[in-house]
Amino acid sequence: MSETIQRETEVSSGETLVDVENLKTYYEDGGLLSDEPVKAVDDVTLHIERGETLGLVGESGCGKTTLGRTLVQLESATAGTVEFDGTDVTKLSGSELKNWRRNAQIVFQDPESSLNDRMTVGEIIREPLDVHDWKSPRERRQRVRELLETVGLREEHYYRYPHQFSGGQRQRVGIARALALSPEFIVLDEPVSALDVSVQAKILNLLEELQNEFGLTYLFIAHDLSVVRHICDRVAVMYLGNIMEVGPAEELFADPANPYTHALLSAIPEADPQSDKERITLRGTPPSPRDPPTGCPFSTRCPAKIRPEKYRDTDDELWERIEVFREVLRERDRAERSLSERARALIGMDTRFSDVDEMHEELFGDVAVPPSIQEQLDAVEEHLRDNDEAGAIDLLREEFGSECDTETPAHHEVSAAGRTSLCHRHKDEHEEPAEFFTHTVFGEQ
Amino acid sequence: MSMQSPRERTAGETVLSVENLRTAFFTDKETIRAVDGVSFDVREGETVGIVGESGSGKSVTARSIMGLIKSPGRVLDGAVNFRDRDVLSQLVDSNRKRTADVAGLSDTERANAVDEDDFAFVEEWDGDEPADGYIDVTRVPDSALRTLRGNGIAMIFQDPLSSLNPVYTVGNQIKEALRLHQGLRGQAATEEAINLLEAVSIPDAKRRITEYPHQFSGGMRQRAVIAMALACEPKLLICDEPTTALDVTIQAQILELLSDIQEERGLSIVFITHDMGVMAEIADRLNVMYAGEIVETAPVEEVFANPKHPYTQGLLESIPGRHPGEDRLRTIEGDVPTPNEPATDCRFAPRCPEAFAECESVHPVSVPVNEGASDHTAACLLYPDDQSRESAVETHRRRGEDSEEALNE
Numbered sequence: 001m002s003e004t005i006q007r008e009t010e011v012s013s014g015e016t017l018v019d020v021e022n023l024k025t026y027y028e029d030g031g032l033l034s035d036e037p038v039k040a041v042d043d044v045t046l047h048i049e050r051g052e053t054l055g056l057v058g059e060s061g062c063g064k065t066t067l068g069r070t071l072v073q074l075e076s077a078t079a080g081t082v083e084f085d086g087t088d089v090t091k092l093s094g095s096e097l098k099n100w101r102r103n104a105q106i107v108f109q110d111p112e113s114s115l116n117d118r119m120t121v122g123e124i125i126r127e128p129l130d131v132h133d134w135k136s137p138r139e140r141r142q143r144v145r146e147l148l149e150t151v152g153l154r155e156e157h158y159y160r161y162p163h164q165f166s167g168g169q170r171q172r173v174g175i176a177r178a179l180a181l182s183p184e185f186i187v188l189d190e191p192v193s194a195l196d197v198s199v200q201a202k203i204l205n206l207l208e209e210l211q212n213e214f215g216l217t218y219l220f221i222a223h224d225l226s227v228v229r230h231i232c233d234r235v236a237v238m239y240l241g242n243i244m245e246v247g248p249a250e251e252l253f254a255d256p257a258n259p260y261t262h263a264l265l266s267a268i269p270e271a272d273p274q275s276d277k278e279r280i281t282l283r284g285t286p287p288s289p290r291d292p293p294t295g296c297p298f299s300t301r302c303p304a305k306i307r308p309e310k311y312r313d314t315d316d317e318l319w320e321r322i323e324v325f326r327e328v329l330r331e332r333d334r335a336e337r338s339l340s341e342r343a344r345a346l347i348g349m350d351t352r353f354s355d356v357d358e359m360h361e362e363l364f365g366d367v368a369v370p371p372s373i374q375e376q377l378d379a380v381e382e383h384l385r386d387n388d389e390a391g392a393i394d395l396l397r398e399e400f401g402s403e404c405d406t407e408t409p410a411h412h413e414v415s416a417a418g419r420t421s422l423c424h425r426h427k428d429e430h431e432e433p434a435e436f437f438t439h440t441v442f443g444e445q
Numbered sequence: 446m447s448m449q450s451p452r453e454r455t456a457g458e459t460v461l462s463v464e465n466l467r468t469a470f471f472t473d474k475e476t477i478r479a480v481d482g483v484s485f486d487v488r489e490g491e492t493v494g495i496v497g498e499s500g501s502g503k504s505v506t507a508r509s510i511m512g513l514i515k516s517p518g519r520v521l522d523g524a525v526n527f528r529d530r531d532v533l534s535q536l537v538d539s540n541r542k543r544t545a546d547v548a549g550l551s552d553t554e555r556a557n558a559v560d561e562d563d564f565a566f567v568e569e570w571d572g573d574e575p576a577d578g579y580i581d582v583t584r585v586p587d588s589a590l591r592t593l594r595g596n597g598i599a600m601i602f603q604d605p606l607s608s609l610n611p612v613y614t615v616g617n618q619i620k621e622a623l624r625l626h627q628g629l630r631g632q633a634a635t636e637e638a639i640n641l642l643e644a645v646s647i648p649d650a651k652r653r654i655t656e657y658p659h660q661f662s663g664g665m666r667q668r669a670v671i672a673m674a675l676a677c678e679p680k681l682l683i684c685d686e687p688t689t690a691l692d693v694t695i696q697a698q699i700l701e702l703l704s705d706i707q708e709e710r711g712l713s714i715v716f717i718t719h720d721m722g723v724m725a726e727i728a729d730r731l732n733v734m735y736a737g738e739i740v741e742t743a744p745v746e747e748v749f750a751n752p753k754h755p756y757t758q759g760l761l762e763s764i765p766g767r768h769p770g771e772d773r774l775r776t777i778e779g780d781v782p783t784p785n786e787p788a789t790d791c792r793f794a795p796r797c798p799e800a801f802a803e804c805e806s807v808h809p810v811s812v813p814v815n816e817g818a819s820d821h822t823a824a825c826l827l828y829p830d831d832q833s834r835e836s837a838v839e840t841h842r843r844r845g846e847d848s849e850e851a852l853n854e
Contacts, residue, residue, distance in 0.1 A: 059693075059695070060663070167499075198498060201763040205773050205776065208772070208773070223693065226722075229765065264694060267693040267696070268722065269725060270725060271722045271749065272749060273746045274746060275725070279697060282694045282698075284648075362643075
């Protein structure tokens with residue numbers, strides 16, 4: 001590889017290449033008995049500048065891959081627009097769409113399954129050229145040879161099959177295929193997650209070299225945050241189909257604004273056994289994207305959730321238990337009931353959901369519950385005994401909920417560089433998440 | 446937080462000692478020496494990490510400890526000695542013929558006292574019952590392995606979905622383990638299963654045990670698998686990349702859970718991963734593996750602060766974020782070789798930035814990195830670094846020949 005390539009400090013030109021507005025991608029069963037759709041991407045607005053690398057991070061199932069696939073039109077959007085160089089590509093079809101696809105390519109996560117084992121590496125890389133009828137067959141073969149060199153493979157690899165290559169080499173083949181038609185924009189869907197750390201470093205270096213050489217724009221999807229910090233100019237943090245925070249990478253890592261970003265960053269294990277960093281351990285798992293919480297998407301797990309005025313001084317441990325209680329009820333509400341259980345509930349017999357006292361003992365048995373809260377809990381449990389779970393959940397929300405449970409927060413601007421964060425705590429009347437964590441999680445010791 | 450405490454604990458007795466273990470796979474095309482002369486100890490309540498790239502032999506080491514190597518693989522030689530009084534007396538009771546009485550014998554006398562098919566070694570008797578001794582897992586027959594697995598050693602695999610049966614409820618699967626190993630049935634087994642799920646922090650356990658694996662999320666499944674592993678109260682838990690398939694937030698929960706359980710039950714853990722960050726968090730001691738061999742062993746702080754073997758150094762250097770100012774990530778040139786032949790040179794030499802002529806003719810053995818470091822060894826001709834290079838090379842050559850002779854006898 002050429003030694004002269006130096007990464008410029010400012011690669012992006014400030015000109016918007018991809019502009020995403022209110023994008024929604026839902027998966028529907030389309031059947032007669034279909035449930036709510038899976039809201040994989042739910043109202044995403046962001047832009048990607050020409051020549052930059054935008055990182056997209058989040059837990060599995062948060063919709064980051066769907067968003068990436070929608071941007072290159074492998075999934076069709078349910079609503080919203082994706083403007084590429086001023087053209088709304090969600091409206092394209094037929095030959096227009098095919099032509100546009102030359103500009104936008106994707107590299108997939110798993111190099112084992114994204115290459116056809118029955119084609120030679122040369123054929124795999126040549127396929128996009130064949131599909132788009134690029135120049136003459138001879139020139140195509142020549143182009144493939146150049147591409148092999150570009151990604152650090154050798155010309156003689158042309159006639160080999162994918163199984164003869166290691167994971168890192170296969171990922172290079174995937175990258176060469178994406179580069180074949182000289183695209184402007186490449187979606188990298190977890191390109192290094194399946195690779196060992198030393199191989200991963202080589203692929204990341206290659207990606208940076210290619211970006212500088214060809215002026216590429218990347219959307220880099222990953223769940224490894226240290227990789228993202230290294231390679232990205234800006235980062236978007238995604239949770240349950242929503243962008244929670246988006247802004248310049250260094251700033252976001254050094255001084256996160258959103259509570260979810262705080263939690264995600266503190267969960268990265270640091271390669272330093274001496275580190276005494278405090279960790280915010282999130283409880284449970286993200287809710288189902290079929291049935292996202294009303295209000296803030298992160299409200300069911302948020303460690304910095306706003307409490308109603310009168311419960312501000314309640315013991316943290318007890319508050320945590322109340323949140324778990326709500327989580328358990330929501331979970332039960334979502335769990336499918338078998339027909340026989342429905343029947344038993346109808347005729348008033350015991351169901352497996354009716355062990356209220358036991359649950360109370362398990363959750364609140366070892367914490368002191370003040371009478372005012374006990375009264376509320378009793379009322380909730382009364383509903384449960386009557387097999388009225390929805391009523392119990394509503395009552396809990398009314399009593400212990402706050403604006404986090406009811407209103408969708410706005411994207412507040414949190415820095416001069418245009419970073420935005422989706423959280424009620426950025427309103428003037430509340431404490432900022434960073435301050436809140438300073439005197440709770442980080443201040444305990 | 447809870448992560449810090451295990452390091453302060455003084456390590457107890459040795460629970461497991463792996464001695465010069467060699468495991469190879471025999472295929473038509475070639476012999477793959479996946480584990481080639483690996484030795485390490487695990488003490489009570491300690492977490493020992495094994496780290497390395499794919500293909501370095503980490504998982505095969507773990508499987509050899511569990512007695513899970515199947516044809517075409519075979520444990521060629523070496524010993525995996527597991528010490529636990531309960532398991533020992535259970536196995537001695539049912540296998541009197543295959544028990545070797547080595548009480549009060551010296552090492553040379555031992556060799557004569559042991560029959561070909563002995564697997565239990567009793568070093569001290571308490572009347573008719575064994576009071577101290579060990580079991581060599583590599584010699585245990587299949588019939589006795591069931592007692593050992595579960596009761597003595599349990600294992601957690603990388604992908605929780607493939608360790609669970611999709612057509613049985615989670616409760617059924619935990620109860621199966623309880624029935625087979627502890628003889629619990631019916632209501633008693635159900636209650637114990639609920640307790641176990643609660644012990645791994647699954648909320649609403651009573652309802653959860655009636656659900657199927659597909660109704661659990663990834664993190665929950667791994668918790669359920671941990672609950673199953675704990676069902677028989679093992680003394681040693683082997684975790685083979687238990688968090689690799691999970692998100693960081695869930696990984697943090699599982700790591701926290703494992704160290705809580707370890708503290709509660711005094712478990713010893715062998716933890717395998719390729720993620721240096723996870724290692725830094727959970728391990729007390731670290732073994733770095735490369736092409737079937739352990740190239741460096743030291744307490745975890747020592748490995749991260751003073752890595753000695755050039756491979757360990759390269760591995761740490763390639764983690765993004767180690768050198769914040771640099772644009773390019775540092776890499777190790779080349780790929781991990783497949784070990785086909787017995788080593789006569791340093792397997793890392795072709796990729797090593799510090800290789801010199803002797804590296805291609807002398808096979809390095811594990812030596813202390815310098816005179817004062819009893820706890821830090823590396824298999825590299827550069828060490829011990831307080832000796833001159835010639836005398837260091839000579840040390841490796843001599844010790845290499847000694848062990849070769851021992852093998853040939």
